[in-house]
Amino acid sequence: MEGACIAKVVASKHPNYRADELYMMMGSWQDYVILDPGVKKEGFSAIKIPRGVPPYVFLTLGTDLAAIIGMLDIGRIKKGDKVLISGAAGATGSVAGQIAKARGASVVVGIAGGPYKKSLLTSQFGFDEGIDYKNENVQSRISEIFGSSGVDVYFDNVGGKMLDDVLGNMAKFGRVILCGQISQYNNKETDSVEMKHITDIIAKDISMRGFLGMNHLTNPFIILYWIYLFATGKLKHVIDSRNNFDNLPDCFVGLFHGVNTGKLIVENDLS
Numbered sequence: 049m050e051g052a053c054i055a056k057v058v059a060s061k062h063p064n065y066r067a068d069e070l071y072m073m074m075g076s077w078q079d080y081v082i083l084d085p086g087v088k089k090e091g092f093s094a095i096k097i098p099r100g101v102p103p104y105v106f107l108t109l110g111t112d113l114a115a116i117i118g119m120l121d122i123g124r125i126k127k128g129d130k131v132l133i134s135g136a137a138g139a140t141g142s143v144a145g146q147i148a149k150a151r152g153a154s155v156v157v158g159i160a161g162g163p164y165k166k167s168l169l170t171s172q173f174g175f176d177e178g179i180d181y182k183n184e185n186v187q188s189r190i191s192e193i194f195g196s197s198g199v200d201v202y203f204d205n206v207g208g209k210m211l212d213d214v215l216g217n218m219a220k221f222g223r224v225i226l227c228g229q230i231s232q233y234n235n236k237e238t239d240s241v242e243m244k245h246i247t248d249i250i251a252k253d254i255s256m257r258g259f260l261g262m263n264h265l266t267n268p269f270i271i272l273y274w275i276y277l278f279a280t281g282k283l284k285h286v287i288d289s290r291n292n293f294d295n296l297p298d299c300f301v302g303l304f305h306g307v308n309t310g311k312l313i314v315e316n317d318l319s
């Protein structure tokens with residue numbers, strides 16, 4: 049299994065890499081690895097983490113950039129938009145809400161599972177309202193909050209029935225940002241979801257677009273905007289840190305059951 053990780057150099061025969069330096073890279077679920085620093089993994093070389101910068105920043109970078117690219121490039125968010133975000137208490141969704149606020153959205157609403165996550169949306173991440181999809185009727189809560197004018201921008205991390213429920217409540221010329229479909233990744237071919245509101249896409253002139261963050265990194269504004277938000281303290285992260293790589297499989301599967309709040313990371317102390 050591979051993913052973004054931070055690794056410490058234990059020993060090096062390369063003049064540019066020294067023991068105890070930290071690097072962010074695409075890595076596997078393993079305790080030790082022998083690396084040729086010239087070799088790229090998934091298109092990325094290892095990036096040295098400067099002293100004084102908290103290492104977690106380099107792990108939240110990917111999901112932060114997905115939130116920024118989604119809101120700005122794909123959703124073309126503008127001042128006054130009414131915004132809805134699913135998976136809102138997770139790594140990507142919690143930042144997407146903050147980006148929407150920073151860009152002048154008039155209302156930002158998040159959907160998350162359970163009363164604790166719902167309360168966190170307003171108390172920690174600056175959302176105006178939360179919807180607890182495990183205990184509330186999503187469709188009626190959306191129409192209660194957004195009224196007949198509907199949702200201008202929907203940032204979708206979940207897909208499936210939740211996406212269909214939101215499609216039925218979109219505004220004319222609304223934009224749907226397909227960032228993720230976490231409710232659908234483990235579906236078998238036979239687990240089809242009935243999409244009742246597809247015709248709303250035509251009737252309301254809605255645009256719906258998916259994206260992969262890594263395909264949009266050539267836009268320098270995205271990185272500069274992230275640096276600006278980070279440097280001015282405008283981004284708030286909740287880091288959900290677990291111990292021991294032996295727990296990696298459980299933590300990974302847990303993402304599909306909502307065990308995490310904010311960015312889930314697993315630390316392995318080999319000392």
Ligand SMILES: NC(=O)c1ccc[n+]([C@@H]2O[C@H](COP(=O)([O-])OP(=O)(O)OC[C@H]3O[C@@H](n4cnc5c(N)ncnc54)[C@H](OP(=O)(O)O)[C@@H]3O)[C@@H](O)[C@H]2O)c1
Pocket residue numbers: 110111114135136137138139140141159160161162165205206226227228229230231232259260261262303304305306307308309310311312
């Ligand atoms: N397009 C891109 O470039 C890009 C980049 C990064 C991530 N993503 C996507 O963005 C989404 C979020 O990723 P993340 O890394 O930030 O994870 P995350 O949101 O930190 O964690 C996943 C969260 O999804 C929610 N969830 C899981 N199963 C669900 C279901 N059946 N229905 C509703 N909610 C469910 C859970 O929260 P609750 O407790 O609220 O259910 C869980 O905590 C994923 O779909 C991921 O694939 C896309």
